[in-house]
Amino acid sequence: MNSECIFCKIIAKQVPSTIIDETDDLLVIKDIYPKASIHYLIIPKKHISNVRDFSKDDRAMAGDMILMAQKLSQEIPDPKAFRLIMNNGPEAGQCVFHAHMHFLAGHRLPGF
Ligand code: AMP
Ligand code: ZN
Numbered sequence: 001m002n003s004e005c006i007f008c009k010i011i012a013k014q015v016p017s018t019i020i021d022e023t024d025d026l027l028v029i030k031d032i033y034p035k036a037s038i039h040y041l042i043i044p045k046k047h048i049s050n051v052r053d054f055s056k057d058d059r060a061m062a063g064d065m066i067l068m069a070q071k072l073s074q075e076i077p078d079p080k081a082f083r084l085i086m087n088n089g090p091e092a093g094q095c096v097f098h099a100h101m102h103f104l105a106g107h108r109l110p111g112f
Contacts, residue, residue: 007043017032028072038106042103044065082103
């Protein structure tokens with residue numbers, strides 16, 4: 001746990017969020033500023049800044065993120081259409097420096 005990190009606080013339930021799913025290793029929440037009608041964040045419970053800091057020890061967790069995305073896709077109206085995005089580094093649009101995968105589906109919201 002990084003006490004400065006908003007996602008660590010959400011994982012510790014010190015900050016409220018809308019939880020979609022949870023496993024021993026992952027938390028899935030609704031993005032607070034959705035860019036599509038379905039916009040979830042798949043967040044490893046372990047604090048890792050981004051993909052650049054993943055190690056071989058994180059292989060199972062990284063695979064579980066993909067399988068979680070697959071599971072989420074099976075719970076939306078059109079399971080055939082969804083996007084997965086991981087922003088790595090501020091120049092790539094990363095704002096929260098705790099690794100996470102965006103799960104986007106449905107229609108794009110106005111303004112994005
Ligand atoms: P990124 O730009 O890839 O780092 O994405 C960070 C995402 O986290 C953005 O889409 C934000 O809307 C979202 N976000 C930031 N704070 C919260 C929060 N407290 N609860 C849910 N989502 C958040
Ligand atoms: Zn964190």
